[in-house]
Amino acid sequence: PAGGYALVTGTDPAAFRDQFDIPPEVAVYGPYDGRLDNAGEAVGLYKPGEVEAGTGEWSYVLVDGLEYDDRSPWAQLPDGHGPSLERIAPNLFADDPANWYASEGAGSPGAANTGGFTAAAAADVTSGLMPLTVQFESSPTGAASYQWDFDDGQTSPDPQATHAFQQYGVYDVVLTVADGPRQVTQTLPVTVGAVAGDANGDGKVSIADLGAVADNYGRLDASWRDGDFNADGKVGVADLGAVADHYGYDATGGSAAAGAGAAGSALTAGAALTAPVDAAGEPQPTDSTSSTEASAPSSWTSALGSEAPAGQALLLVDGPYVNVLESIHLEPPLER
Numbered sequence: 001p002a003g004g005y006a007l008v009t010g011t012d013p014a015a016f017r018d019q020f021d022i023p024p025e026v027a028v029y030g031p032y033d034g035r036l037d038n039a040g041e042a043v044g045l046y047k048p049g050e051v052e053a054g055t056g057e058w059s060y061v062l063v064d065g066l067e068y069d070d071r072s073p074w075a076q077l078p079d080g081h082g083p084s085l086e087r088i089a090p091n092l093f094a095d096d097p098a099n100w101y102a103s104e105g106a107g108s109p110g111a112a113n114t115g116g117f118t119a120a121a122a123a124d125v126t127s128g129l130m131p132l133t134v135q136f137e138s139s140p141t142g143a144a145s146y147q148w149d150f151d152d153g154q155t156s157p158d159p160q161a162t163h164a165f166q167q168y169g170v171y172d173v174v175l176t177v178a179d180g181p182r183q184v185t186q187t188l189p190v191t192v193g194a195v196a197g198d199a200n201g202d203g204k205v206s207i208a209d210l211g212a213v214a215d216n217y218g219r220l221d222a223s224w225r226d227g228d229f230n231a232d233g234k235v236g237v238a239d240l241g242a243v244a245d246h247y248g249y250d251a252t253g254g255s256a257a258a259g260a261g262a263a264g265s266a267l268t269a270g271a272a273l274t275a276p277v278d279a280a281g282e283p284q285p286t287d288s289t290s291s292t293e294a295s296a297p298s299s300w301t302s303a304l305g306s307e308a309p310a311g312q313a314l315l316l317v318d319g320p321y322v323n324v325l326e327s328i329h330l331e332p333p334l335e336r
Helices: 013-020 207-215 237-245
Strands: 006-008 027-029 040-051 058-069 085-087 100-102 120-123 127-129 132-139 145-149 161-165 169-179 182-195
Touching: 013 027, 120 169, 120 182, 127 132, 132 145, 132 169, 132 182, 207 237
Parallel strands: 006 027, 127 182
Antiparallel strands: 040 058, 085 100, 120 132, 132 161, 145 169, 169 182
């Protein structure tokens, strides 16, 4: 009937109807002993015309038709990858690639079209410490084009891509899959954390991070990048302790502790401390650090027992004071 459905199958119509639960009002014709080529074919829908004079045979009038292909601008997913080729608007011209897209899944014989394929993005890990290497996979497979946007200025056109995130933050990784006239996207958040003490986000806790804490010591509107690792809004003794706790930590495989200070006062890195990041991309501390807040004693002394020079920063680690790695003048200066 007009506006209805009809199916042509290469198998027994009754068996096909039972297998796919085809409604009784949908006509199923077959078995069709031909086949449609995945690489392209001409398909036409004809209605009876007039009986031809002299032959007595019916003529047929083309009602609608198309010649599909498996190359752009036609959708490529139906080329043996599982999806069917679905018509978008029945009232628009059939022989127009823009009026066809790949189905979601294997199609919907005898029922309304699926609405087109959707994209799905997956990853082997979606959180971890920087630098974080992630393997991404996309579906469906066989589309005309893929594009990964890793939200850090880097992209990849590969369906399966591997990417290393070098800085901490929350990254909204966007997958765009295009096939024929349809383009769909999927977003996958990836959270990259840092170690308490790594102010500059280079995957190491080193003298550069100590310098950041020293430069901002006493600041009251501080962020992680300024050296506020415990999120109390200021850079203080506890933040110096975080640097001491994890000094020498190096996720890049190098040596962050190179150039330590006086003999006998080198700092020992503690266990790695994962710091989750918030929606703004700022790492958030945990309560795992062993550093403690403490009032500055009347006389700063080092682990070696000698009095430290005026203006030199001292690090607090589990109570005892130790020599700083190099002389850093703090602003504002510590009260003595």
